[in-house]
Amino acid sequence: xxxxxxxxxxxxxxxxxxxxxxxxxxxxxxxxxxxxxxxxxxxxxxxxxxxxxxxxxxxxxxxxxxxxxxxxxxxxxxxxxxxxxxxxxxxxxxxxxxxxxxxxxxxxxxxxxxxxxxxxxxxxxxxxxxxxxxxxxxxxxxxxxxxxxxxxxxxxxxxxxxxxxxxxxxxxxxxxxxxxxxxxxxxxxxxxxxxxxxxxxxxxxxxxxxxxxxxxxxxxxxxxxxxxxxxxxxxxxxxxxxxxxxxxxxxxxxxxxxxxxxxxxxxxxxxxxxxxxxxxxxxxxxxxxxxxxxxxxxxxxxxxxxxxxxxxxxxxxxxxxxxxxxxxxxxxxxxxxxxxxxxxxxxxxxxxxxxxxxxxxxxxxxxxxxxxxxxxxxxxxxxxxxxxxxxxxxxxxxxxxxxxxxxxxxxxxxxxxxxxxxxxxxxxxxxxxxxxxxxxxxxxxxxxxxxxxxxxxxxxxxxxxxxxxxxxxxxxxxxxxxxxxxxxxxxxxxxxxxxxxxxxx
Amino acid sequence: xxxxxxxxxxxxxxxxxxxxxxxxxxxxxxxxxxxxxxxxxxxxxxxxxxxxxxxxxxxxxxxxxxxxxxxxxxxxxxxxxxxxxxxxxxxxxxxxxxxxxxxxxxxxxxxxxxxxxxxxxxxxxxxxxxxxxxxxxxxxxxxxxxxxxxxxxxxxxxxxxxxxxxxxxxxxxxxxxxxxxxxxxxxxxxxxxxxxxxxxxxxxxxxxxxxxxxxxxxxxxxxxxxxxxxxxxxxxxxxxxxxxxxxxxxxxxxxxxxxxxxxxxxxxxxxxxxxxxxxxxxxxxxxxxxxxxxxxxxxxxxxx
Numbered sequence: 001x002x003x004x005x006x007x008x009x010x011x012x013x014x015x016x017x018x019x020x021x022x023x024x025x026x027x028x029x030x031x032x033x034x035x036x037x038x039x040x041x042x043x044x045x046x047x048x049x050x051x052x053x054x055x056x057x058x059x060x061x062x063x064x065x066x067x068x069x070x071x072x073x074x075x076x077x078x079x080x081x082x083x084x085x086x087x088x089x090x091x092x093x094x095x096x097x098x099x100x101x102x103x104x105x106x107x108x109x110x111x112x113x114x115x116x117x118x119x120x121x122x123x124x125x126x127x128x129x130x131x132x133x134x135x136x137x138x139x140x141x142x143x144x145x146x147x148x149x150x151x152x153x154x155x156x157x158x159x160x161x162x163x164x165x166x167x168x169x170x171x172x173x174x175x176x177x178x179x180x181x182x183x184x185x186x187x188x189x190x191x192x193x194x195x196x197x198x199x200x201x202x203x204x205x206x207x208x209x210x211x212x213x214x215x216x217x218x219x220x221x222x223x224x225x226x227x228x229x230x231x232x233x234x235x236x237x238x239x240x241x242x243x244x245x246x247x248x249x250x251x252x253x254x255x256x257x258x259x260x261x262x263x264x265x266x267x268x269x270x271x272x273x274x275x276x277x278x279x280x281x282x283x284x285x286x287x288x289x290x291x292x293x294x295x296x297x298x299x300x301x302x303x304x305x306x307x308x309x310x311x312x313x314x315x316x317x318x319x320x321x322x323x324x325x326x327x328x329x330x331x332x333x334x335x336x337x338x339x340x341x342x343x344x345x346x347x348x349x350x351x352x353x354x355x356x357x358x359x360x361x362x363x364x365x366x367x368x369x370x371x372x373x374x375x376x377x378x379x380x381x382x383x384x385x386x387x388x389x390x391x392x393x394x395x396x397x398x399x400x401x402x403x404x405x406x407x408x409x410x411x412x413x414x415x416x417x418x419x420x421x422x423x424x425x426x427x428x429x430x431x432x433x434x435x436x437x438x439x440x441x442x443x444x445x446x447x448x449x450x451x452x453x454x455x456x457x458x459x460x461x462x463x464x465x466x467x468x469x470x471x472x473x474x475x476x477x478x479x480x481x482x483x484x485x486x487x488x489x490x491x492x493x494x495x496x497x498x499x500x501x502x503x504x505x
Numbered sequence: 506x507x508x509x510x511x512x513x514x515x516x517x518x519x520x521x522x523x524x525x526x527x528x529x530x531x532x533x534x535x536x537x538x539x540x541x542x543x544x545x546x547x548x549x550x551x552x553x554x555x556x557x558x559x560x561x562x563x564x565x566x567x568x569x570x571x572x573x574x575x576x577x578x579x580x581x582x583x584x585x586x587x588x589x590x591x592x593x594x595x596x597x598x599x600x601x602x603x604x605x606x607x608x609x610x611x612x613x614x615x616x617x618x619x620x621x622x623x624x625x626x627x628x629x630x631x632x633x634x635x636x637x638x639x640x641x642x643x644x645x646x647x648x649x650x651x652x653x654x655x656x657x658x659x660x661x662x663x664x665x666x667x668x669x670x671x672x673x674x675x676x677x678x679x680x681x682x683x684x685x686x687x688x689x690x691x692x693x694x695x696x697x698x699x700x701x702x703x704x705x706x707x708x709x710x711x712x713x714x715x716x717x718x719x720x721x722x723x724x725x726x727x728x729x730x731x732x733x734x735x736x737x738x739x740x741x742x743x744x745x746x747x748x749x750x751x752x753x754x755x756x757x758x759x760x761x762x763x764x765x766x767x768x769x770x771x772x773x774x775x776x777x778x779x780x781x782x783x784x785x786x787x788x789x790x791x792x793x794x795x796x797x798x799x800x801x802x803x804x805x806x807x808x809x
Contacts, residue, residue, distance in 0.1 A: 059685075095683040108684055114666075
């Protein structure tokens, strides 16, 4: 291998174009990564970051444009070709196999056939060298999210990459796990490997990277040194306008308890799942309670138990406005003034192939007067869609399209708005702004906060700690199915919450 | 030859077609594809196998033709479910029905034609061992092939990289694709292998077990093979246990019926099903397994 000149780019992509149907995901994108550089790729959801790196990894084929590696034009028909050059990728949604062992997962990403026991030995060596402890013989489903990411990183490193691409690597980590990742990345860079770091977390990028390429709507809008920018100026470039800060009305005087949970335990519904262990919480009128935690620590079980999708063992374990509802189903709870927005918007919150008006009925039939004498009131259903559309700025083509025709952000605004407009006494919402662009996220957070201040009680389950710190009055942490006591946000630090998210405090 | 030896021999011949078909389907399902059309592929193997054997006068050619017939049926299934990403359950059911119908047409000219079945191959010296010899080492080639298949598939799935890739495609096709494995190609080859095994199992029925053709002669064995795969937790050696258990109890209950055991014949006829399911469920409980390939039955469409 010849030593590349210092000013010759390691990877030079010019004019890449990729189209999905009518959507122009990448519109003549240029990207230049220098050897040994930490390069950030910034942009909102849907800006085309993942599409771009998939083309660099050989998973997608560009329709136009050229990619050069150390000055030579290259063609990447498949990931194997990219790996052979020295391009490794850590995926955002892990590309792991739950029922296979760590060593088998690594073997699948290596191109040379090598017996699994030998891979296991090499794996142990690499993981020790980089301070990423892993047990080769364990099945992946037994591992924490942080450990799973270690597998992804270690198996990339075993291929001795020159360029490591990481797609939103910290979105699933606790702050402490993220610090561990940054230390690993520093070590990787010290060996002269370049890192292409995709994120929308601006502080991380400012800490880690010396160059940033910013994408918006599939186009490169800026190239800059993130260390000379502020988080706000980077955000402005990503979004294209000022991002409005959340308007906080004064926290209300302590109101009456609207939701009370006592000693709630729920068995996990599948052998790989996490249940709930002795959960207790109080939620008062006028406040937003945040439930922090890394995904997979019981969030699904908590949402299911609070909504009534899974019944509590005893009725008095969940008390809503003085009534014991632990054994009541979701519709009975809705009639008592509760509303629920699950995490998965397409498939759980909304039926993909039903129109918006039908979807409004699906959650509102018990309490919104859309059914009279067993007959559907179409006018009222459509009226409800129009009202949500106006209040939440839902952008759609026809008046009443199928749910799957909406973009993620617009559908999320619809499913949150559908419940918020009912002015429920209690709103339980899970991951309210997951995968939603900054504008829509701001609007949704403001609506939830306004709802609480108008007298409702709002419970937000979220993995996004920044979101909870921004909008919640109190935060509790869910870890392995147990819930820490809720504490006022004013007295909490990110570090304190992070330790609890990792089960350390 | 004692009566006991004779019973054991009939058990082996009753179990072998189940085992061959089940091993093929096991590989298919491990790759993430559910092919419910085993019955259809199997009976096409039986019909084409005997038709070719009678026409050419060669049993070997009959077996080859049966394997190719099973593969042709499987290729049709693969074209629809992998190429066009249609529903695997619907296409599999259609394949089973289609195979039953088409085999009737293919076999019609050969109804009632008797021919000499494929004989046993006695392994020198080993077959002379008292008792064990005639039972284990004086069998027809299919019995040996069945056990070679079990051992080979077990080795392939758990000891080779290609087997690991195949299992990975069945666990999570999106991840396998993201790592650059050719999910559809792997699945296509697995489906073809399943078809070849089903065709071979069919050939056994018409060339060895009852060496003549009657329409519908598979008599539901394809469905039993499917059930064995599930209850064997997708493990090859457990599938062998399941197939032999089913074959064994089938023969034993026939002897019990003729011996006048005072139980309703319907109950006795149901025994193979009950006992096989019971035993394999118990094994699953005690030894684990049972979840199945996570991506089983899900169509995969790569975004390109």
